[in-house]
Each structure stands twice: as structure tokens, then as C-alpha cells.
Amino acid sequence: xxxxxxxxxxxxxxxxxxxxxxxxxxxxxxxxxxxxxxxxxxxxxxxxxxxxxxxxxxxxxxxxxxxxxxxxxxxxxxxxxxxxxxxxxxxxxxxxxxxxxxxxxxxxxxxxxxxxxxxxxxxxxxxxxxxxxxxxxxxxxxxxxxxxxxxxxxxxxxxxxxxxxxxxxxxxxxxxxxxxxxxxxxxxxxxxxxxxxxxxxxxxxxxxxxxxxxxxxxxxxxxxxxxxxxxxxxxxxxxxxxxxxxxxxxxxxxx
Amino acid sequence: xxxxxxxxxxxxxxxxxxxxxxxxxxxxxxxxxxxxxxxxxxxxxxxxxxxxxxxxxxxxxxxxxxxxxxxxxxxxxxxxxxxxxxxxxxxxxxxxxxxxxxxxxxxxxxxxxxxxxxxxxxxxxxxxxxxxxxxxxxxxxxxxxxxxxxxxxxxxxxxxxxxxxxxxxxxxxxxxxxxxxxxxxxxxxxxxxxxxxxxxxxxxxxxxxxxxxxxxxxxxxxxxxxxxxxxxxxxxxxxxxxxxxxxxxxxxxxxxxxxxxxxxxxxxxxxxxxxxxxxxxxxxxxxxxxxxxxxxxxxxxxxxxxxxxxxxxxxxxxxxxxxxxxxxxxxxxxxxxxxxxxxxxxxxxxxxxxxxxxxxxxxxxxxxxxxxxxxxxxxxxxxxxxxxxxxxxxxxxxxxxxxxxxxxxxxxxxxxxxxxxxxxxxxxxxxxxxxxxxxxxxxxxxxxxxxxxxxxxxxxxxxxxxxxxxxxxxxxxxxxxxxxxxxxxxxxxxxxxxxxxxxxxxxxxxxxxxxxxxxxxx
Numbered sequence: 155x156x157x158x159x160x161x162x163x164x165x166x167x168x169x170x171x172x173x174x175x176x177x178x179x180x181x182x183x184x185x186x187x188x189x190x191x192x193x194x195x196x197x198x199x200x201x202x203x204x205x206x207x208x209x210x211x212x213x214x215x216x217x218x219x220x221x222x223x224x225x226x227x228x229x230x231x232x233x234x235x236x237x238x239x240x241x242x243x244x245x246x247x248x249x250x251x252x253x254x255x256x257x258x259x260x261x262x263x264x265x266x267x268x269x270x271x272x273x274x275x276x277x278x279x280x281x282x283x284x285x286x287x288x289x290x291x292x293x294x295x296x297x298x299x300x301x302x303x304x305x306x307x308x309x310x311x312x313x314x315x316x317x318x319x320x321x322x323x324x325x326x327x328x329x330x331x332x333x334x335x336x337x338x339x340x341x342x343x344x345x346x347x348x349x350x351x352x353x354x355x356x357x358x359x360x361x362x363x364x365x366x367x368x369x370x371x372x373x374x375x376x377x378x379x380x381x382x383x384x385x386x387x388x389x390x391x392x393x394x395x396x397x398x399x400x401x402x403x404x405x406x407x408x409x
Numbered sequence: 410x411x412x413x414x415x416x417x418x419x420x421x422x423x424x425x426x427x428x429x430x431x432x433x434x435x436x437x438x439x440x441x442x443x444x445x446x447x448x449x450x451x452x453x454x455x456x457x458x459x460x461x462x463x464x465x466x467x468x469x470x471x472x473x474x475x476x477x478x479x480x481x482x483x484x485x486x487x488x489x490x491x492x493x494x495x496x497x498x499x500x501x502x503x504x505x506x507x508x509x510x511x512x513x514x515x516x517x518x519x520x521x522x523x524x525x526x527x528x529x530x531x532x533x534x535x536x537x538x539x540x541x542x543x544x545x546x547x548x549x550x551x552x553x554x555x556x557x558x559x560x561x562x563x564x565x566x567x568x569x570x571x572x573x574x575x576x577x578x579x580x581x582x583x584x585x586x587x588x589x590x591x592x593x594x595x596x597x598x599x600x601x602x603x604x605x606x607x608x609x610x611x612x613x614x615x616x617x618x619x620x621x622x623x624x625x626x627x628x629x630x631x632x633x634x635x636x637x638x639x640x641x642x643x644x645x646x647x648x649x650x651x652x653x654x655x656x657x658x659x660x661x662x663x664x665x666x667x668x669x670x671x672x673x674x675x676x677x678x679x680x681x682x683x684x685x686x687x688x689x690x691x692x693x694x695x696x697x698x699x700x701x702x703x704x705x706x707x708x709x710x711x712x713x714x715x716x717x718x719x720x721x722x723x724x725x726x727x728x729x730x731x732x733x734x735x736x737x738x739x740x741x742x743x744x745x746x747x748x749x750x751x752x753x754x755x756x757x758x759x760x761x762x763x764x765x766x767x768x769x770x771x772x773x774x775x776x777x778x779x780x781x782x783x784x785x786x787x788x789x790x791x792x793x794x795x796x797x798x799x800x801x802x803x804x805x806x807x808x809x810x811x812x813x814x815x816x817x818x819x820x821x822x823x824x825x826x827x828x829x830x831x832x833x834x835x836x837x838x839x840x841x842x843x844x845x846x847x848x849x850x851x852x853x854x855x856x857x858x859x860x861x862x863x864x865x866x867x868x869x870x871x872x873x874x875x876x877x878x879x880x881x882x883x884x885x886x887x888x889x890x891x892x893x894x895x896x897x898x899x900x901x902x903x904x905x906x907x908x909x910x911x912x913x914x915x916x917x918x919x920x921x922x923x924x925x926x927x928x929x930x931x
Contacts, residue, residue, distance in 0.1 A: 158723030162731060165724075172750060177545065193616075194702035201719075208716060214752065218542045224752040233755040247764040254760025261753045275539035277510035308761030349751075355540075355547050357472035358504060367510070370542045375752030382757075393511065 163188060164202045168211065171221035174350045178220050189216055214377070217370025218274075219350065224375060238345065248315045255295075255312035256342040258305075259288045261376045262388030264368050276373065278358050279366045281339040283393075285321065289335065291391040292316045295384050309384035346372065416517065420533065423515040424554050427537060428452045431505035439501055441494035445487040451479055451502045457599070459538060460551045463606040469548035472540070475503055503538075507549070510540040553610070556603040587656060587667030591674055598678040601642070604635055605685040612688065612695050619699045632692055639686045646679050788833060788858070791824040796833045797857035800886070803865050807887030810838045810867070811875035818876075831878055833858070838884050841867035868892050 167188040170176045178186040191198050193216060202221075206213050210229015214222040225231030238253055263284055264277040295313035298306040316335065323334035330337040343366045346352035351372035358365035379385050428449050436443035458478050462470035479499035487495075512534035521528035537555040541548050608631065614622045622628055649671065656668035724732060788796075799817050802808050817834045821827035837858065845866060865886055872883040885892060 158727040158731075161719075161721075161724045162727065179545075194698070196702070204716070211750065218545075223750045224755055225750050227755070231750055233749055233751040233759055235759055237749050237751050237756060238760065250760050251764075254757055257753060257760060258757050274541045275510060275536065276542060278507070278540065280509075304763055305758055305761045308763045311763060312761065353547065355472055357476040357500060357547075358507070358509070359500075365509075367540060367542065367547045372753070373542075375754065377752070378754045379757050384761075 160198065160201055161205075163191070164198070164205045167192060167202055167221060168206055168209065168223065171213075171223045172211075176220060178218075185220060189221060192216065192221065214374045217374055219369055219371050222371050222374040248312075251308055251312035252315055252319075252338050253342060254305075255288065255309055255316060256284070256338050258309065258379060258382070258385055259291070259388050260284060260342065260346070260368070261372075261379060262385050262391075263287050263393070265373065265376055265380075266389040266393075274370065276368050278355060279343060279352070279368065280360070281336055281343055281363055281366075284339045284343070285335040287391060287393065288313075288316060288339070288388075289321070291388045294387045294391075298383055298387075301383065303382065305379075306383045309382070313384075351375075419517060420535075423513075423533060424535060424537070426515070427505050427508065427513055431502060435501055435505055439497070441492055441497055442487075442490065445490055446483055446498050447486060448498070448502055451482060451486075451498070452506055454482055455479055455502055455506055456537065456551060456555050459549050460556060460599075460602055460606050463550050463602075463609065469541070469543065469550050472503060472507075472547055472549055475549060476500055479503065506555075507538045507540060508536070510536075512536050550610075551606060553607060556606055585656075585664065587664055587671060591667060591670045595674055598674060598681055601678060601681040601685060604638070605681060605688060607631075608635060608685070608688050608692070612692055615695055615699050619696075619703045624696055628692075628696075632689055635685065636689050639682050639689065642682050643679065643686075646675050646682070649675050789825060789829070790856075792826060792830045792833055793856055793858045795820050795824050795830050796837060797861040799834055800837065800858070800861045800865065803886045804861070804888060807885045807891050809872075810835065810884040810886060813838065813886065814874075814876045814879070828878075835879050837862055838867050838886050841865050841886055842869065842884055864888055866892060 166184065170182055170185050170188070173182075176182045176185055178189050192202055193199075203213050206223060210226040210231050211223045212226060214224055216222065225233050227233075235250065238250075260279060264279060292313040296310050296317070298310035299314075301307045301310065316338075319333060319335045319338070321334060322336045323331040325331045330340070332338075332341070340363070343352055346368070347354060347366065350369065352366045352368050354364045355367045356364075358367075380389070431452055432448045436446075436448050455475055455478075458475060459470055462474075476496065476499045479502055480495045483495040483498040484493075513536065515533045515535075517531040517533055519529040519531060535554045536552045539550050539552055541550060611622055611628055611631070615624070615628075653668040653671045653675070656671075657665050795817060798820070799813050802813070802816070814831060814834050817830050818827070821830060824830050841862065866889050867884040867886045869882045869884055874881050874883040
């Protein structure tokens with residue numbers, strides 16, 4: 155039988171997992187110890203999962219940023235459109251769909267193969283290259299308009315809308331207007347940074363904009379989406395394979 | 410097999426491609442004077458730098474640190490470059506080695522047999538550096554391939570190579586070739602750093618997933634070799650130090666300087682070997698702990714956790730301070746102020762949900778000429794006939810509504826809907842009251858009832874309506890000329906009606922008050 159201390163520790167670990175600012179070894183000195191116990195003590199691991207299930211949470215795993223949990227579909231932590239404020243605020247369903255397309259494309263761009271999801275190494279994502287990647291796949295995704303799967307059908311609608319966007323639409327005061335592909339990718343990657351799912355890698359930045367690294371918290375959340383046909387199409391879409399392209403981008407060259 | 414050896418050498422050749430691509434293609438396209446920079450050297454130094462940190466206690470290094478390090482080196486390569494593109498040179502070098510975190514790809518072409526029409530190509534993927542998420546930021550670590558490259562891409566056993574290097578160093582020292590000896594010492598130290606980095610990776614993998622590491626053959630063999638190597642090397646280091654001290658004592662200044670460099674290198678090598686030895690000593694406990702936690706630990710009873718007995722009761726039994734602390738911490742962190750714990754799966758499902766298609770029919774404009782109630786207004790024939798029969802009495806003389814309703818109730822068994830008959834009688838009488846002498850006939854009937862009601866009017870004389878279902882004032886219904894008569898209100902009451910089935914008439918018989926308007930159904 156578990157002791158009350160175990161219950162406290164389980165609750166404490168979940169509380170830390172829900173605090174996106176908490177990091178193992180950071181200002182929460184017990185986080186690392188609890189994570190170690192979660193990794194090594196099977197009983198404690200199961201207890202945490204049980205408490206999480208009771209709260210409507212699902213434990214995805216642990217990464218460098220700590221324990222990663224997600225909300226069950228019907229629980230108090232269920233994910234809804236409020237998560238993405240820009241999509242929520244927009245009156246157009248197209249904006250929501252485009253955000254979804256860029257999100258699934260980011261996952262496919264960074265983790266095109268199943269094995270990538272088990273590796274701790276990550277891919278650098280640049281907004282311009284991500285936009286070009288989506289454009290290469292969009293035509294094929296639009297063929298899913300009649301799919302029975304809601305997500306695939308939504309992706310097809312989003313891809314259609316994507317192809318109607320100009321690649322770049324400069325604003326009058328500099329910057330970008332939102333009705334362009336590059337704004338969509340930049341906006342989503344910046345949002346991922348705020349959510350703790352990505353970070354800017356200054357050392358890899360080019361003259362055309364920042365470079366981003368997806369975090370383990372993002373990677374651990376990519377599981378079932380790989381079964382979508384839209385994801386498969388994106389995953390089969392070639393990257394700019396020439397490494398020199400990325401090098402040139404980083405060096406401020408032709409990339 | 411020769412073919413395996415060829416494939417291994419092919420892999421090594423491929424491993425050098427990123428560096429050649431950097432020097433030949435990327436540099437040519439970059440917008441700085443690439444001829445002034447030795448990019449291959451920078452790439453090798455970058456790998457050196459990463460592996461050195463990987464073998465240290467810190468374990469990893471950030472991309473920013475690598476760029477800073479390479480920028481400083483690039484500056485020293487061309488301090489007079491007026492464009493000062495040193496950071497750019499550094500980023501280009503790192504980007505080519507890292508390949509944006511994606512694996513480098515190459516294809517091994519299998520040779521087709523004589524009778525085969527096609528040849529198979531086998532993909533080979535590798536990374537030299539890995540970009541990993543450390544929680545606090547991006548970190549770089551070298552892959553095994555990079556470590557092999559760092560060791561000059563020679564497909565040899567690492568431990569044997571280092572032992573050989575040290576033996577060469579000893580020969581060189583004995584022959585007085587101190588500078589060559591120093592370079593060999595550097596090479597040997599780097600080999601040791603590679604060993605440490607490789608072993609550290611194995612142990613990290615073991616902690617994460619025991620099954621991902623071959624502890625049956627591979628790791629024990631590696632540990633055995635590494636332990637033999639460390640033991641041998643530490644002994645060799647002591648020998649070299651003794652030889653170097655002899656060189657210092659020769660009185661030759663040049664030889665003394667070279668020997669001091671050798672001593673410094675050997676001290677660094679000893680540090681590396683000491684750390685490697687600690688890793689080796691700690692490897693078995695890491696393995697045992699991983700085995701205990703990942704394999705042997707019994708499945709916990711928590712599979713059948715009783716939330717009440719195992720969780721809630723102990724929680725409530727805990728001290729107030731402790732439970733409050735946990736509750737506050739949990740509430741603080743689990744509140745909606747925290748970002749919802751979304752995943753790509755759940756959020757994609759929300760964002761890509763197809764918009765609901767609103768199947769709005771075209772607006773149906775009202776035709777001013779067709780504003781009538783679309784419902785069928787006709788009464789059932791039996792109800793209409795019974796009501797007409799009742800109101801027919803009014804043409805002979807004024808009749809009270811109470812009486813008419815009582816008569817209708819008596820005939821209720823003849824209709825399918827007695828309640829409807831009751832309503833029709835009361836409402837038709839009320840309609841006659843409202844319409845007055847000039848009123849139309851809006852009973853909804855165009856048949857017998859319409860005909861009977863034509864010419865009838867109703868008045869109220871202050872008496873109470875009798876009956877079980879309606880209340881209010883009674884009405885007297887009759888032709889206008891009849892109601893004009895002073896004795897019109899003496900119309901028969903329910904008392905004059907044939908006996909009713911219920912007791913509703915008894916009270917009416919005694920009541921002779923004011924006539925009031927019928928209005929409300931009880």
C-alpha cells in the first residue's frame with residue numbers, strides 16, 4: 155500500500171508537469187529527484203499515471219524539460235481552441251485551419267520517420283524553409299477533400315487555402331502582413347516558443363530570419379498524428395536536402 | 410569479409426563528405442572571401458571542441474559556444490579580413506556539420522549479379538553532431554561517427570590505437586624527438602577523450618533504455634578493453650613523465666621546452682584517463698540500477714490502486730500543513746492560468762476540424778396574402794356536429810353557456826375528443842360575445858357549426874359559469890332580438906337540463922348570482 159507521502163509526491167510531480175515554467179534542476183529542486191523516481195520506481199510510475207488518469211491527464215513521457223502530460227479529450231484539461239489565441243480570435247475558420255496545417259507540417263518536417271520520434275536529436279526549423287516545404291506538399295494534400303477522416307479533410311481545406319496565399323506579403327511599415335505563407339510559419343513557430351515547445355537557436359540563424367529548435371515537449375506530443383494521411387504526405391515530401399542550402403542560409407548566402 | 414571492410418571504409422569516406430561539401434560548395438556560394446579561411450580545419454576543430462566538452466564533466470556544449478569558439482579561430486585565420494565575417498564563417502561551418510539536425514544521407518550501390526537487370530541501393534544515414542534539447546537550451550553532442558572522424562576516420566579499435574600511440578610516444582622520447590612526441594601525446598589524449606565520450610553515451614542510453622544497449626557482448630567487451638587500456642595508459646603516462654623529467658635534466662634548453670610541453674600534455678591525458686576510469690568503475694552500478702528499475706522491479710500493486718484507500722485516505726490523514734502545501738501547489742499549477750497541456754495530436758484535431766457546413770435554406774418570405782394559420786383549421790366532423798346540435802337550441806330561445814356545456818358533456822360519448830367539444834362550445838360562445846351583433850364567425854368551421862352560430866350573440870349577466878373545466882362569468886347565447894327581451898337572463902340554467910353524469914349541476918342550481926364573462930379554463 156502506498157503511503158501518504160507517495161500520494162503527495164505523485165501530486166507534486168503532476169503539479170510540476172503542469173507548470174510549463176518548471177524545469178528539472180531549476181528553481182524546483184525536487185523535480186529532478188521526482189523524475190528520477192518516476193523513471194526508476196515502477197510502483198511510483200504507475201501511481202503517478204493513476205492519479206493523472208483520475209485528473210483527466212495522460213502521461214506521455216519525460217524529456218529534458220520534465221514530465222510531459224496531455225489533457226484527455228473529455229477531462230478538465232481537454233484541449234480546445236482557446237489554446238491558440240490567434241486562431242481563437244480570428245473570425246475566419248481558414249485561419250484556424252492554416253494554423254493546424256502549419257502545426258502538423260512542422261511535426262512532419264522535423265520528424266518525418268517514426269525513428270525520429272525516439273531520437274533526442276532534433277531538426278532546426280526555419281520559417282522560410284518550412285513554408286516552402288508545405289507548399290511542395292500542399293497540392294497532394296488537397297486531394298484529401300473527400301476523406302472520411304476529419305483531420306485529413308480539414309488539412310485538405312487548409313492546403314487549398316495555403317495555395318491561395320502569396321509566399322510573402324510585406325507590410326507597409328516593414329514586417330509581414332498576416333495573409334501570406336511566411337507569416338503563418340513565423341507566427342506558429344513564435345507561438346511554439348511561447349508554449350515552451352520550441353526555442354530560437356541564435357547560432358543557426360541566417361540573415362533571412364531566426365532558426366528554431368523543437369523541444370522534447372513537442373516531440374513527445376507527436377504520436378497518433380503520424381497515422382493521418384496528411385502527415386504521411388508531408389513526411390514523404392523532400393526537404394531541401396542539399397546541406398549547402400542550410401549552410402548558405404546560415405552564412406547569409408544564397409539560401 | 411572484404412566486402413564488409415570495403416563498406417566500412419566507404420562509410421568513413423562518406424563521413425568526410427560534409428567537410429568537403431563545406432569547403433567546395435558551401436564556401437564558394439557564401440558571401441565572404443572563403444579562400445582566406447581553412448574551413449576543413451575549422452570543421453575538425455569544431456568536432457574537437459564538441460568532443461572535448463562531451464568527454465568533460467559538463468558533457469555538452471551549446472551551439473552559441475561553438476560559434477563563439479569558431480569565430481575566434483576564424484579571426485585568427487584572417488585577422489586582416491576587412492569584412493570581418495568571422496561569425497558568418499563559424500555559422501557556416503557549424504551548419505554544414507550539423508546539417509540543421511537532419512541526418513546526412515548517402516547511398517551504397519550494391520553490385521548487380523550477371524543475370525540481374527537492376528542494382529539495389531542501400532541508404533546510409535549519419536550525423537556528425539546532434540542538436541539535443543537539454544531542458545535549459547539547445548546543446549550539441551558528437552555522434553559516434555563524429556568521434557571516429559575525429560580520430561582521423563580510421564577503422565581501428567580505439568583502445569589499441571591509443572596504446573600504440575603511447576608506445577610510439579615512448580619511442581620518440583627515447584629518440585629525442587620531443588616535438589613529435591608532444592604531437593603524439595595530443596593525439597593519444599584525443600583518443601582517450603573519444604573513448605570517454607563513447608562510453609558516456611552508452612551509459613546514458615542504458616539509463617534511458619536498457620534494451621537499446623548490448624550489455625551481453627558489446628558493452629562488456631568495451632569496458633574490458635577500456636579498463637585494460639586505462640590501466641596500461643596510466644602506467645605508460647608515468648613512464649613518459651619519467652622520460653620527460655630525464656629530458657629536462659639534460660640541460661638542452663630546446664629539449665627542456667619540448668619536454669615541458671610533453672609533461673603538460675601527459676598531465677591533461679592523465680586527467681582524461683582518470684575521468685574515463687571513473688566512468689568505467691561506475692558503469693556496472695549504472696547497469697545494475699537500470700536492470701533493477703527497468704527489468705526486475707516487480708509490477709507494482711499500483712496497477713490496482715485503490716484511490717480511496719491508497720490515495721485519498723492517506724492524503725487526508727496527512728498533516729494539515731503538508732496537505733495544504735500540496736493542494737496549494739497543485740491548484741496553483743493546475744489552474745487554467747497554465748497553458749493547457751496540449752499535444753500535436755490533440756491540437757491538430759481541434760484546429761483541423763472541418764468547419765460546420767451551415768445548410769441554411771433560402772429565407773421564406775411571408776406572402777402578405779397568406780398570413781393565415783397554416784394549420785388545418787377544420788374541426789373533426791363529430792365535434793362540429795355535436796356543437797352545432799347544442800347551439801341549435803339557442804335559435805329557439807336564449808340558453809346559458811353552462812347549460813350548453815352541460816348538454817355537450819352529456820353527448821360527449823358521441824365524439825372522439827370530448828375535451829375538444831367542451832372547448833369548442835365555450836370558445837364559440839365567447840366568440841359570439843366578442844363579435845357582438847355585427848360579428849363574424851371565426852370558429853374555424855365553415856360547415857354546420859358556422860351556420861348555426863350565424864345570427865347568434867352572447868351577453869353576460871353576472872352569473873357564475875357552471876362546469877368542471879371552465880370558470881368565470883356565465884353567458885347567455887341567443888338571437889339578438891331574443892336577448893333584447895327583459896327576461897332574456899331568465900334563460901334556463903343547468904338545473905333545467907337533464908341530469909348530468911357528475912355533480913356539477915348541484916351547485917349551479919343553488920347559485921343565482923351575477924353573470925360574468927367566461928374567460929379562463931380551470
